[in-house]
Amino acid sequence: MSASSFSELPEPPYYVVTFSSQRTEGHNGYLAMGQAMAELAAQQPGYLGMESVRGEDGFGITNSYWKDEESIRAWKRVMDHVAAQTRGRAEWYSRYQVRVALVQRAYGFTKKDG
Template identity: 45%
Template structure:
């Protein structure tokens, strides 16, 4: 989502399934006025949702952006989907910032992780 070029690069940890992943893939328009500020606000806001586990984001040089938000349960995901500020940002995104996008919501059935130099560990129970 936002450009955290000084932040350490690491994926969201593996959690004990089941949990949910919302995969948002988008191509943005050239008109990006206000996008960064709104994006930062959404990143702050989603952290207040009980059951929010984290987010992974990436941007290709060609302009395809992918964000994956992880939620402990369907209720947490619904709370985020129906948040008033988030809904307003979605509307503005369709009107100004996105050429196209897709959203896929999936229930995670299996999860594990790897970090070089560390002993393998079980998923977190978040």
């Protein structure tokens, strides 16, 4: 599920869904489901990208980026995603928080070689 690089995003405004989670012990199919959900999300209308990290202690943050709020709501209703959410609460997470925000400004830095 981890996307180990920066997403190439359009100029704001756009939305970010931040999913902060604490994993339970054991994989129990989590890695395969995470990969499947990342691939499915990328096929959804309004999807812009994803960035995800998880520490050795099981705490992780996934940011998914979306064109608008309707795209986010539609993704939340995709049946395979609903099934993954249900399984996540039952097997994979001891705690999670979801936050949805409008990105109004974005900027960054890339160090040049040399």
